[in-house]
Each structure stands twice: as structure tokens, then as C-alpha cells.
Amino acid sequence: MSQLIVYGLLLLCLLTAVAIVRLRNLFAAVILMGIYSLVMAMIWTAMQALDVAFTEAAVGAGISTILMIGALVHTGSKEKVREKERRGPHWPSFITVVLTGALLIYGTFDMPALGDPNARVHQGVAAYYKSQESQHRTHAPNTVTAVLASYRGFDTMFETAVIFVAGAGMILLLRREETDDDETPDDEALAGAPPVEGEAAA
Amino acid sequence: MIHVYGAALLALLVSMFLFLGRAALGPTVYDRLLATNAFGTKTVIFVALLGFFAGRPEFLDMALVYALINFVTTVAVLKLVQEARLDR
Known part of the structure; x- marks a missing residue:
């Protein structure tokens, strides 16, 4: 099921x-x-x-x-539909796409079954990450936490730094500047009204 | 009990096909909006049921987050339809 x-x-x-x-x-x-x-x-x-x-x-x-x-x-x-597209598919691209798709599907036949514990990816470092020694060294009860916070600590730290910088930049860019001409009556925002130039950027 | 959850999941899947059809065919904007909002609601229920089906009831937390995302998206789309702009 x-x-x-x-x-x-x-x-x-x-x-x-x-x-x-x-x-x-x-x-x-x-x-x-x-x-x-x-x-x-x-x-x-x-x-x-x-x-x-x-x-x-x-x-x-x-x-x-x-x-x-x-x-x-x-x-x-x-x-807009161009005249060329109405006449049917572009055959060379269509055949290329179908061939590439068939090739990719053929490639999946060599893949191990979903969740197979004997798959190649589970034989490398993953076995060590799940071992008792790893748990003893990182003191993390969860394997994902151990990998993210300990083994890939620098990676995660700089990822967080990037997100922080992006967030700070967005706050600086999107903040509302307090000017006097900000008082636009709400009636102008009727349905279908085009966005007012300049104000949309504020 | 697990068969009940499975049957409910399959029933939800069938209804999702119907909602997809309405969102794709729907002649007016409101048909599409209603279809996508209902689809989001079905997603929430689906994830919650899937948690019980797979024996991991903590999926319920995910379902709550999906409900929030669904709400925010619907409000944004409705603002577009009503005012043709998003910044107010």
C-alpha cells in the first residue's frame, strides 16, 4: 500500500x-x-x-x-504563442530530450534498491558516523546532528553566516524610510491600479 | 488500524487528482485559488496521516508548518488578485 x-x-x-x-x-x-x-x-x-x-x-x-x-x-x-509553436513540436529537440531521458532511466537500472543497507554510499564514512566511537567523540545522540554540527562544523558555521548576512542585507534594503510624502490615500489602491513608480521601491 | 490510514491516504490522493484538474482547467481565477488552497489543506492532512501510517506521529509538527505556509501563500495570491500589487 x-x-x-x-x-x-x-x-x-x-x-x-x-x-x-x-x-x-x-x-x-x-x-x-x-x-x-x-x-x-x-x-x-x-x-x-x-x-x-x-x-x-x-x-x-x-x-x-x-x-x-x-x-x-x-x-x-x-x-504569447508564436506561430512556430503552433505547428507542433520542434523534432530535433524532441528527439534529443526523449533520448536523454531514456539514457537517464537506463542509468537507474544500476542503482541499488531504495534504502538498501548494503549500498555503496552506506559502506564508506557513513558506517563510522553511525558507530559507537563516533557517538562517544561528538556526544551527539542523533547522527544527523553529529554530522552537521561536528564533522561539518565549519561548513555549517559559514552557511549560517551567509544566511545571517543575507537576512541583514534584506532588512537594510527593505526598511521603510520615514518621509513626509509617504501618506498616499488608500483609495488609489483600487483593483487593477498599476504600481506607483518609486513608491514600490521604497 | 494501519489499513484505515492507508485507505484514507488513497482517498486523499483521488481527491488531489480532482483538485489538480480544477486548478488546471478552472475557468476563473477563483476556481484556481480555491483548488490550490484546498490542495494545501489536503497536503496538511496527507502528511499528518502519513505520520500515523508510517508509525512516526511526530509528522504532525510538519503538518502544522505546512498549514502556515499554505495560509501565507493564499494571502499573498489574494492580495495580488485584489490590488494587483504586493507591497502594502
Whole structure:
């Protein structure tokens, strides 16, 4: 039954992707991209990868949908179809894509089964990370915590520094400057009103 | 009991296909909005059920975060539809 659920989710994912490509209404495409991220997050959850699912939902369904909609405000919400595209697919690119896809699928036949403990990736340092000695050295009860905070300590520290700098920069850029001409009446923000130049940047 | 959870998950999957169809076909903006919001709600329930199905009930915390993300996204989209701008 667990397999059936994952296959159902993958089918949902595929249908969403095809719909995004086929749709000419950009607003609907943005909405469907949010749905695509939610489906991917569910697939990660079904594979017990909670941290990946968390990032996918927060970045894919949350932030990037809002950014895409912010971009949509400044463009039209309808895609122009060129005359060339109406006549059907571009055959050389179509064949290249199908061949590349077939090659990639052929490559997956050599992969170990999902969650196989004897897979090559679990034979290297991973065995040491999970061992008693590792736990004794790092004093971390959780393997992921041991790897992130101890073995990859510098990596994690500078990652955090980058996020801190990005956050501080965003606060500096987006802060509201207190000027007198900030009092625009709310009536101007009627539906469909174009964004006022200059004020949008404030 | 685990079969009950599994059956509920499959039923949710079926409803998700229907919502996807509405979001893709929906003639008006509001059809699409309602479909995507309902899809987010289904995601919350799906993750919560999946936790009990897989024997890890702590997935409930994830479901709560999904509910928050869903809310923020829907509010942003609604602001766009109402005012055609996001910065207020």
C-alpha cells in the first residue's frame, strides 16, 4: 500500500508538470507550480526525508510562489504563442530530450534498491558516523546532528553566516524610510491600479 | 488500524487528482485559488496521516508548518488578485 501511495504521488507530480508546460495562462502556471512543490514535499515525506520536505514546502510552495506572483504583477498574465509553436513540436529537440531521458532511466537500472543497507554510499564514512566511537567523540545522540554540527562544523558555521548576512542585507534594503510624502490615500489602491513608480521601491 | 490510514491516504490522493484538474482547467481565477488552497489543506492532512501510517506521529509538527505556509501563500495570491500589487 505504501508503494501504491508513492506511485500515486509520482503520477500526480507528472500530471502537474505536464499541465504547467501546456498552460498558456501564466497565473494558472504559477498556481500549479505551488501545487507541484506541495506534491514533491509529500513525496519526500513519504520517503521519510522530513528536512528536504520542509525546505521544499517553504521555498517551493511558499517563497517562490510569492516571488513569481510578484513578477506576474509587472508582466501580463497571458503567454504569447508564436506561430512556430503552433505547428507542433520542434523534432530535433524532441528527439534529443526523449533520448536523454531514456539514457537517464537506463542509468537507474544500476542503482541499488531504495534504502538498501548494503549500498555503496552506506559502506564508506557513513558506517563510522553511525558507530559507537563516533557517538562517544561528538556526544551527539542523533547522527544527523553529529554530522552537521561536528564533522561539518565549519561548513555549517559559514552557511549560517551567509544566511545571517543575507537576512541583514534584506532588512537594510527593505526598511521603510520615514518621509513626509509617504501618506498616499488608500483609495488609489483600487483593483487593477498599476504600481506607483518609486513608491514600490521604497 | 494501519489499513484505515492507508485507505484514507488513497482517498486523499483521488481527491488531489480532482483538485489538480480544477486548478488546471478552472475557468476563473477563483476556481484556481480555491483548488490550490484546498490542495494545501489536503497536503496538511496527507502528511499528518502519513505520520500515523508510517508509525512516526511526530509528522504532525510538519503538518502544522505546512498549514502556515499554505495560509501565507493564499494571502499573498489574494492580495495580488485584489490590488494587483504586493507591497502594502
